[in-house]
Amino acid sequence: MIYPQNAVDKLGYTDIKALIKDKCLSEAAKQMVDKIQPQIKLELIDRYLRQANEFKNLLVNDAALPVDHIYPIKAIIEKAKVEGAFLFEDEFYRILLSLRTVYAIIRYFNEREQQYPNLELLFEHLPIEKSIVRSIEQVIDERGKMKDNASRMLLEITQQITKSEQEARKRIDSIYKQAQQNGWTADGSLTIRDGRLCIPILAENKRKVKGLIHDESATGQTAYIEPEEVFHLNNKVRDLEFERRREVIRILTELTTTIRSHVPLLLAYHGLLTKLDFVRAKALFALDVDAEMPELSKEAEIRLVNAKHPLLSLSARQEGHQAVVPLNLKIDAVDRVLLVSGPNAGGKSVCMKTVGLLQLMFQSGLLIPCDPTSKLGLFKQFFADIGDDQSIDSDLSTYSAHLSKMKHFTQFANARTLVLIDEFGTGTDPQFGGPIAEAVLEVLNKKEIRGVITTHYSNLKVFASNTHGIENASMLFDNEQMRPLYILQTGKPGSSYAFEIAQNIGLPKEVLHLAKQKIGVQQKKVDTLLVDLEREKKEIYDTKTAISLREKELLNQQSEVQELQSYLDENRHSLLKEAKEEARQIIKNANKLVENTISEIKQVKAEKDKTKDLRVGLQKAADSLKDKPKEQAKVVQEVLSDEPVEIGDWVRIVETGNEAQVIEIAKNNLILALGDLRTVVKKNKVEKLRGKEKAKAVKKSRPISAESVADFHPEVDVRGMRTDDALQKIEMVLDRAVMIGYPSLKIIHGKGDGILRRFIRDYLRKYNHVSRFEDEHADRGGDGITYAYIA
Incomplete structure (x- = not known):
């Protein structure tokens, strides 16, 4: 329940609905937007929010949903229900285009089964009745006219x-x-x-x-x-x-009579298009205002993190103004009411309206501009007193209008009521208005209502500081530069900065002096204290900002250290190169030593003692080299094991020296392409190639011959085969298609009970190189044949 009814206009809720209507493609969806209202069932709110959130993710991360033709076909379908009536050619054409859109949408979500579970609920168990489309296509051409050969x-x-x-x-x-x-x-x-x-x-x-x-x-x-x-x-x-x-x-x-039996299904199709158009409009609006889905709570609570007023954000973006300062606040069973004070034009009313509008949007199933860590609960009543509702017709003054609302609030409010009051107590003599407002606040607090109330009255600030359930809060103000900061701080009340603002505007000094003499000494002390508190808050805020900047600097330094570590890791390759060069030199020296030894043996004509001495010298040289290769091999192995390998890299298999390209990574195993062959090797058994070595390996790699491509047949028939045998056969053909770069594969599995088709499609979804798959055309086998497209 919302009281009074014009509160939705004052909070901006009507403007939000108008912006969503502009995103709708169909009139039926716009009518659904008009019917949006806050819900009180958590399950319903959760479903609406999840549908909008899934559609938003779809718009951002997935292929475009095929919503090219959304026509208002409900009236046409109702006309077809009448016996003896007939539809015109253009009406059948609109039905045809709408049905094509419906079937494209159903196929779209069937291909993404369980990816968007809440959106799939919109058309659960809705079949694709192709006979309707075929009947219309036999009569109506692509221009929407009767075919000459219709009969x-x-x-x-x-x-x-x-x-x-x-x-x-x-x-x-x-x-x-x-x-x-x-x-x-x-x-x-x-x-x-x-x-x-x-x-x-x-x-x-x-x-x-x-x-x-x-x-x-x-x-x-x-x-x-x-x-x-x-x-x-x-x-x-x-x-x-x-x-x-x-x-x-x-x-x-005759055609109208044919489709008359399908009227309930056609109406269901129309409902699907309308609902999808409606959810799409909500998702598009969410993208415009950077909205997210908050956490849901069964309790009457609000916790907003970095929340923004959506209309204010849009206006600032369009006019190129400074970004809106985010709002952070908490209303729960302990701190039920926030009493917000502070300077004029400091953002108190915007704060209150932001809370009310976002809560209304949330309970209407709309995503809201805040962090996903925000948490909102359920309220059964929304009471608001905003602005001037004086009425000449009803003989109500401004203050009388306020009092009539206070009467309703005190009578009907409860713990599930969100109360929003702007400038509480104003409109009459402050000497009397303040105590009345305090009494109303006390009654509302006993009823454990939740709410946000803005005021300038000091007695209300004192009452809040001494009353359980009511929390003082203020909008920060820079009293040095005399400008509002639009930041909400809870815990202490705020000064109105009346004298400071008056002085900054240029009010004469004698006027200010007289004004200060006229206010009480106690009031002056209170206001001075509040100003000092605001100054302390400003210093704390500046300190927090400085600490935040320092943390960012530390993060940057940490990033630089990580980059340096990466650089050092890269230098391992140079160590490897040096080790290889040293190994080549050792082999070269060893060969020279062997040749010299053989030469001396020949010269001394193989004397036993001399030969024995030469052998001993040769053995010492060999022993001196044994430890070095082990150390070098250890360094090489460390480099190999630490080197990250990605798909597409060229590597050398350590054991065989063969060079191959990485086509897939499975945990600690690499699937490598050796020409037309595939092999599986452990990650720590390969060496990543770089620079000239990589270029050389790519150049040496044997290109796929024309004969191998010509011999390849992009069709596999697995009808009548067991599931394991069929998948094994498909895998072999798919592997070869990937190796030779063939774009698609035709899999004939038949229709039957659809079991083999389902297993094949599950396998294709897991095969990394298959980008998408689809049924064959209905005239050429339909869902008995699957086309797999290879990326």
């Missing part, structure tokens, strides 16, 4: 009309040419009069041509005559056209 009789009549028209045209051309030769015609050519083709004849010669005079020129010098022979031929055409029209009506009546 055999219609085709014959159409052909006769064409033949008669050609004969009439041929005959009138002959007569016109003869009249021209005789000099009977006036200037000009053949012309249309009363829907008939006529010859322009000079008035003095009109008796020389037998026929029907249809018109004369303004001067009376030219007569427009339809020749007698042509007149009879045109009459024949007219009779045929009447006959054609009768046949068209017969066909349309």
